[in-house]
Amino acid sequence: VITKSLTFLCDIGHTSANCFRNGESFKIDIDSFNPESFGDRVIYINVNQKFKNFPDHWIDLQPYVESDTEYKTLGIDRQVAIFGERNRVIVDFGSAVTIDVISDRHIGGYIMLGRDEVVRGFQRKTPHLKFKRKTILDLGEVPMVSEDALYYGFYHQTATFIESISKQHDLPITITGGYADEFLPLLKEAEIRKNLIFEKMELILQSTEIEL
């Protein structure tokens, strides 16, 4: 349930800040991101160490997040994403792909390079190879041309890993993040929740004195 309010919710990452108000999300490139430019109140979480001092109308949600994990140094964005979850694998497709495994409690997770970073890596190393789908291939169909080999090298490998974790722990999958929808054809059983992080921020707010 997303409440209507003048307050922004922001999730500040390494590549972009993702913000949300009144059912609408928007993305600001981290180089253009300036907290001063927000006229209204903002409730935020932040993993980006470049940003340390925020204006008074920015409220850090971090102190209110009670995290049920022994995972050391779990980023606040992942703590929020898994908040209140049980028996689920949660995958966030951002500048990193993060996987979190929650049974009765959070039992760990993985961090991989996200799509755009993989593309950049190839551009730097082999600029003649393009990261571009030529053929529509399902999981298990093997690419027969370099572009597909690169493209599905990312998509098939990532989807296979997620599915394997889900099967091994017998847990359903929730996907979120910027390009989660691109994984729906490969992870057919997965639930997609584009605004998971903001829904969880609202949920956490309910247990605080802070009003949205």
Added chain:
Amino acid sequence: VITKSLTFLCDIGHTSANCFRNGESFKIDIDSFNPESFGDRVIYINVNQKFKNFPDHWIDLQPYVESDTEYKTLGIDRQVAIFGERNRVIVDFGSAVTIDVISDRHIGGYIMLGRDEVVRGFQRKTPHLKFKRKTILDLGEVPMVSEDALYYGFYHQTATFIESISKQHDLPITITGGYADEFLPLLKEAEIRKNLIFEKMELILQSTEIEL
């Protein structure tokens, strides 16, 4: 079978040139690689478009490689690696990780970023996160600390993908390349052939008039 000879065998890639003589392999960083500096004859394959003109004592093996695949633009290094193979998955761990699937013939493959490129990607994006193993984890054990989440995000994801391809096509695995040995604990059934590319270059030479 590796023959003793004064001739060098070289496999020129994007990050390094890997050369071989008399049972010994050695690696030259691509920025220091200079064909003129080799005193003796060299038989080579090359995927690096920066190198186009070679001295007369450098013999390109490429025209002699008969490739049994419909995969377009398959790199000459992968054509050599799969030469003469049947019913096998061949994985090369270099600056890219390449996977080739060969049943009766080559049926396709994948290209992923290699270990060092993944590390570089994280260094650029999240320099506070270190790519460093803290705990020894088998496939299926989930990391509980950020360093392991990053480290095994690469190793477990890669190994899981390779194993899944091997199982799906019911084919055994051969691994080669610079850090293939790091995958042996995760891919317990895999065969390791560190000098696969040079063995195949020798094999191809046997069907030519070129003497080693």
